[in-house]
Amino acid sequence: MAKDKADLLQGTLDMLILKALSLGELHGYGIIQRIRQLSDEMLSVEQGSLYPALYRIEQKGWVSARWDVHDTGREAKFYKLTRVGRKQLETQEASWDRLVLAIAKVRQAV
Amino acid sequence: MAKDKADLLQGTLDMLILKALSLGELHGYGIIQRIRQLSDEMLSVEQGSLYPALYRIEQKGWVSARWDVHDTGREAKFYKLTRVGRKQLETQEASWDRLVLAIAKVRQAV
DNA sequence: TATCATGCCTACCATTTCTAGGTATCGTCA
């Protein structure tokens, strides 16, 4: 019940994934690490959330995927932002900003 | 599909309701109006979201309700923040701030 | 050799918001 770790709000995961990929091609497991690292360990995405999300996002055409071997010699599925995905990231960031602003307004209320 | 009106992210509604009530006792319909007004029309809560949410929140003991007649002579169910609810509002605001901060960190990334 | 980190996946569950309906009262205006 009591959880100290902040769960993601629904709707934020896509944006985080797209943002992580905007910094360069990356495989699934790496996306989790990049998000954790960039957020100073404040955000941790579960595998059970990530992989289905990646699937959805790929279906929507926001990312493209290919299997490849990376430095360590291991195989992994690399995801890359598409042009549409980059547009989508902008859209989602704008929505997020709007929401943050709107909620700030409500909270400013005397 | 394409929607210009910003939908709420799941998890933000409770905080908004509690915040609206922190400004004073209010009935359901009035909560919707207060949130819309405070957010400069940016947020609009649907009735089908609000009433179930109020029920949940009341079950959790964050608000108390009573039927009363208000100025206009109409009956309405008035909700009031409890002490626990006020605590909860603080908690949720802190969580929200943490999330906003964490996401800002990710987005700052070069 | 055992275990941990890396790497992928799925099934199912929990939660929350919205859509779409229903009901009733009150005031206004043609």
Added chain:
DNA sequence: TGACGATACCTAGAAATGGTAGGCATGATA
């Protein structure tokens, strides 16, 4: 007077999404 919109409450069901919990495989390391 009668129609309509605003006010005021409610519910059922759909849709979406993140988590839990499981499984599987490989490479590095102790």
